Amino acid sequence: MSAFSSNPSSAPCNNNVGFLQKNNSLEERSRIVSSFKEKHSSSKNLRSCENSDTESRFRRAETDFSNLFARDLLPAKNGEEPTMQFLLEVVDILTNYVRKTFDRSTKVLDFHHPHQLLEGMEGFNLELSEQPESLEQILVDCRDTLKYGVRTGHPRFFNQLSSGLDIIGLAGEWLTSTANTNMFTYEIAPVFVLMEQLTLKKMREIIGWPNGEGDGIFSPGGAISNMYSVMVARYKYFPEAKTKGMSAVPRLVLFTSEHSHYSIKKSGAALGFGVENVILLKSDERGRVIPADLEAKIIEAKQKGYVPLFVNATAGTTVYGAFDPIDEIADLCEKYNMWLHVDGAWGGGLLMSRKHRHKLSGIERANSVTWNPHKMMGVPLQCSAILVREKGLLQGCNQMCAGYLFQPDKQYDVTYDTGDKAIQCGRHVDIFKFWLMWKAKGTIGFEQHINKCLELSEYLYNKIKDREGFEMVFRGEPQHTNVCFWYVPPSLRGMPDCEERRERLHKVAPKIKAMMMESGTTMVGYQPQGDKVNFFRMVISNQAATKSDIDFLIEEIERLGQDL
Amino acid sequence: MSAFSSNPSSAPCNNNVGFLQKNNSLEERSRIVSSFKEKHSSSKNLRSCENSDTESRFRRAETDFSNLFARDLLPAKNGEEPTMQFLLEVVDILTNYVRKTFDRSTKVLDFHHPHQLLEGMEGFNLELSEQPESLEQILVDCRDTLKYGVRTGHPRFFNQLSSGLDIIGLAGEWLTSTANTNMFTYEIAPVFVLMEQLTLKKMREIIGWPNGEGDGIFSPGGAISNMYSVMVARYKYFPEAKTKGMSAVPRLVLFTSEHSHYSIKKSGAALGFGVENVILLKSDERGRVIPADLEAKIIEAKQKGYVPLFVNATAGTTVYGAFDPIDEIADLCEKYNMWLHVDGAWGGGLLMSRKHRHKLSGIERANSVTWNPHKMMGVPLQCSAILVREKGLLQGCNQMCAGYLFQPDKQYDVTYDTGDKAIQCGRHVDIFKFWLMWKAKGTIGFEQHINKCLELSEYLYNKIKDREGFEMVFRGEPQHTNVCFWYVPPSLRGMPDCEERRERLHKVAPKIKAMMMESGTTMVGYQPQGDKVNFFRMVISNQAATKSDIDFLIEEIERLGQDL
Known part of the structure; x- marks a missing residue:
């Protein structure tokens, strides 16, 4: 009767390990491990050991979300189990996303034009409708929303003054949304x-x-x-x-x-x-x-x-x-x-x-x-x-x-x-x-973070200030993590400073940025300033960034810009 | 060698079932089940079946957070496992909170005065310091923050125009904080x-x-x-x-x-x-x-x-x-x-x-x-x-x-x-x-929610409009879910409308509200308006509220106010 006696105890896990070894990407692996976990927590094998309702209700189980709707969740009668299963499923999506965000083999973004997303991507339909969607569709929507978004926590996202994904901060936000209250009075907050x-x-x-x-x-x-x-x-x-x-x-x-x-x-x-x-x-x-x-x-x-x-x-x-x-x-x-x-x-x-x-x-x-x-x-x-x-x-x-x-x-x-x-x-x-x-960090943790970011920008500055093809927008070490520079493609390097050069240089950063976004490898901002044509503005506030990411950025700009 | 052969397959779960049966409160049970789950996912018994690193890293395990710090989490080297364990632990706290919020035997709040919270409650210290706290302390802080807060999603929280805890909305907020981006450009959102x-x-x-x-x-x-x-x-x-x-x-x-x-x-x-x-x-x-x-x-x-x-x-x-x-x-x-x-x-x-x-x-x-x-x-x-x-x-x-x-x-x-x-x-x-x-709800889901809230307020209105001790602030059915009324304690019922009665009536709602908050049973707002002395303003936007909660509110006001 016991599943354990009908299966050699080590067989299922060996099978799974074998399966895992065939797959190299972290993404793929984590998906398999999740599904392994699901199977183990809901398979007949383990069920025989966990056949009490009270036990199984609070663990992630294989749930058929295609027949479940928002109305089946709390505060619905008997809504507790589907609520927990749904939230755990969402958390699974989110923790996978977090993991991948820190993995440099993951793209920073998977770029699509507005019209492409509006037309609908493989079952991702942004339109709102009269009738409810199943929770299965809602979970798909969650995955797709992340898939077509931008990983602002990725070690190679340098596009904005705000970047990085702090795990403690994230936990804090999850708690904040769960508490869902309002700062206006002491009474309710x-x-x-x-x-x-x-x-x-x-x-x-x-x-x-x-x-x-x-x-x-x-x-x-x-x-x-x-x-x-x-x-x-x-x-x-x-x-x-x-x-x-x-x-x-x-x-x-x-x-x-x-x-x-x-x-x-x-x-x-x-x-x-x-x-x-x-x-x-x-x-x-x-x-x-x-x-x-x-x-x-x-x-x-x-x-x-x-x-x-x-x-x-x-x-x-x-x-x-x-x-x-x-x-x-x-x-x-x-x-x-x-x-x-x-x-x-x-x-x-x-x-x-x-x-x-x-x-x-x-x-x-x-x-x-x-x-x-x-x-x-x-x-x-x-x-x-x-x-x-x-x-x-x-x-x-x-x-x-x-x-x-x-x-x-x-x-x-x-x-x-x-x-x-x-x-x-x-x-x-x-x-x-x-x-x-x-x-969680202490005052000294913030200090270390700030110092590290400034060291990285100093590293970037020292690396490009005399590098061929790079021109600094202003002289001297930056005061903050902002490093502003032009990338000058080989075709413009010999040219004297004239209107034509300015016009052509003005178009370089937008072109490189567009290619960056389409290849999804990294993101950095550009803009003109006063009479200065478009230049890159590198900023570092992301605790995940390292020197290797700075090196990558420089090489990526050179790779994308060499033929412009 | 196999744990399965050294243990009778059904023994551990029978033990646990027995343990569970002795405990009646949902809170207690869920804690036990969580710990059961932890044990099972990290105990030697199952470990022997999951002895591959790649497998065990993505499941919740018993982790000693007292020696872990924010700096050990991603993007730290080898930060993936502690990150996942930490986030899952936070989720456990949050899902417990969600469950209890919908349980009417849970208090709406556990009231403390500002000076009490500032002085520190049993290891809950709000002060910030130079040095980092362990993740164990951070988890305690998360629990305490929720413990001393107000459950705005509780079926008996009627204090604000915003109330309720929508599970889909909650999932949406968790995802939003994980994506952590900014609406200003299409580029990053x-x-x-x-x-x-x-x-x-x-x-x-x-x-x-x-x-x-x-x-x-x-x-x-x-x-x-x-x-x-x-x-x-x-x-x-x-x-x-x-x-x-x-x-x-x-x-x-x-x-x-x-x-x-x-x-x-x-x-x-x-x-x-x-x-x-x-x-x-x-x-x-x-x-x-x-x-x-x-x-x-x-x-x-x-x-x-x-x-x-x-x-x-x-x-x-x-x-x-x-x-x-x-x-x-x-x-x-x-x-x-x-x-x-x-x-x-x-x-x-x-x-x-x-x-x-x-x-x-x-x-x-x-x-x-x-x-x-x-x-x-x-x-x-x-x-x-x-x-x-x-x-x-x-x-x-x-x-x-x-x-x-x-x-x-x-x-x-x-x-x-x-x-x-x-x-x-x-x-x-x-x-x-x-x-x-x-x-998830469809347009019709919102419609049903709105209609239900308005029905509930109609129910309240009909129940108190002629009830002894209740006086409506304005005549006729409310247009929205706002039901405004005075509770007139027995001591004031015979008194003619004079300045003394007004002054005394003005103090009734604040007194009842204070008692409500101290007993933590329900929350409803009050205020004066123009020349009208303090009255209760009941509003319903919480999808968890039912007629029984309305009944409860009325009886609670009567219970708390009868001797004023």
Whole structure:
């Protein structure tokens, strides 16, 4: 009767091992191992040993999802088993994806044009319909969604300031979605609200504000954090703008460098300043703002009768990775009584490194700071903080005292409720993954990550600065991990600097990028900047990247670009 | 040599069955089964059958996490096995949490005051430190975070407009965090960008705009969606405000009802209109705006020389669940050439129901609509859409044409890039869980969910409208699932309506709520409204709720309030 007696005990596993040995790809192997696992946990052989319902319900079993639908899952009656089986199946898809993401033999992406995906790929149909699909189809859709996506955690994905797939951060996000709550009150997010408070305080300490005093909030991204800074600055100097609007205050102007992030201009447009009143400052050849230009433009604005309100200093510009000289800007802000904001969305992470934090020297003099852990610190998207030195401004600026949400007569200390500080009502829990990563790595773990990324970019810089066919966009070692360069194909190397060369060089990076994406081997961004034609911007924030990936990138650019 | 020959084949499972039978709680049982599973997958018995490394690495095994750290996980060398073991352990915690959430014998919350959690609960320490914690501690932290949180998916959680834990939505969020990408370009989110596009079109079709034409974007929440509507309205009528600011345009006024969401006022403050230029309209006793009051106030504003720009009609107010008469408001918007926005953050979901969508009649005449699937449709937070009838406005309003992000010379059709429509730069993927739920439920699945929630609120209304000790805040059947009522304890029942009674009644709901939270049995919101003292606002969007939960709520309020 026992399956064990009817089978030689070692036979099935030997069979499986043999099967495995024939297959070399990790993907293939993991699929087989999964199916092996399924068979073992549901086959008659083992069933005979696990014939109790109570036992088998919580293990992954072979489930026929083709006859199951969303309505069969919890809270449906008897929904527990299909729910668990479905979730475990999803987890199997996800863990396979995670594994493959770190495997360099996996492509970064499997590129398709929009029309191709819209027409439907082998049973992957994006259209929504009246009737439900089976859970089997839903699982196929999950697999296909990942298949046709981009592996932003792949060691050779360098396309964005946010890259990498941190396992602790991922676990944190899974938990966050399972908890599915809202940051607006302590009442429904007690633990997360406290984590946010403690983490923001720690960040303020690291910025250098005395005792970590001040305020802050996590927002849905750096652009909105920057928008907060402009709002709070306006409220500090012209609180009447909140009630009476921008027509009741003098013409206010904001200053930011030509290399800064476009979100300052977006804020100017959105908040009623007008883009014309966002004055762009000149940068030096390295992308750092020129303080003398700031002072000249402040004086010019005042002569016109405008009121200089706000200066944004960027700590880590998007393209060059430049750090504006914060101390010199702070002097001018003090002299002219202006708000100093530091946009450290990209470069704020360097504060965690004793070796590199001097690049943000003077940040402790800022009135507000944007700092996105989802960029340089490798936290999953979205995780951005706006930190404000003066307490009470965020609340004063944004509160509307909605009685239905923020009842003063609750049984707990309602100063912990955060909703009235925010421009949002409901607010996603962005803190947990970050808090968990900090616990798991320690402050020193973040420091090591930052230092390693900067070492890698130094390695890249040293490798290409004198290499044939490579031309640096600016001289000298980059301040951040941004390395900006042109690849000059052999056909252009002899050519003098003329309009034709510029035009042809302008097309090189887009062509190489297109080929990269179509071959799926790696991804790196490019753009023009000012009068400079398209160049590659390499950035490293991915903890999976190594020197060999840098070598690969260089060789891949040469391989794809040699005949252009 | 074989473990199978050295053990009678049925012995170990019989032992386990016996053990299981002694334990009755589901929680206890699931823990045992997990540990049974662990033992079986890692015990010597089975190991002998699975002694190949390639086989055993992908199954959950007994792992000693006390000596493992984040640095041992992928991308570390040999990081694959600990990574998989760690993730599976996290999933075990999460699936246990999911199971218990749907179990009515589980508490909704285990309430603690902020100072208690801050002081540290039995080894749960929120403070961040220099040095890393072991993965064992990280797992403990995950368990504790859930333990001290609030189960927003519990069948008896009625505290917020967003409630419930949809399993498909949850799976969608897990996948989204694993993909960890960014909506700003097709380049790095091809599938998600197309899903967003198709889903927004479907939503516009359901609104009733011809062929689903128009535009839209998912934003981080209803408040920001509403903010978009005001920005786009301003851009449509006064595009120069984008470049020159609010001081270059006439004094613009916005209209919204006194019952509407505070985000319209927040938008007025943030965008430079000023709160004083957000004119509040009177509502009837049911919370619906009075169109005659709107017209009177439009005329009054014009007489003062102001320009009426924008009317917000709420489809489902936050407290009463009232639907403003959209058609009548649309007539006035046409007559006075104003932008009509419908804030359907809460009530938009009713469009999915053939039975209830008439409550939003006229919505097809709106210029823009806010619709939060994360509320009435049960999608996990965050998922909010702003939909705009006229194409091109979102882009025109927000674009800054940042060359480093939105290169026109990419190899694919860059009109699919969404970044320049948004006030954000990076944008979280909010679409996938919603798209997946729609696939899994079908349009009819959402319809059934909506209808069921409204039936439940009707059940509640009928049950308490004449019940002793209950007093309705407004007469007649609610339009949405909001049921607003006072519980009048026996001590107040005989008392005539005087200031003392009002003062005492005002304190009843907060007291009952505090007791509810401390006993952890259920959660429902309360608030004052206008001159009405604190009353309970019951809302139902949780698919797990049943009539028995409604009965429970009523009895629990009576139990807790009888001696007040």
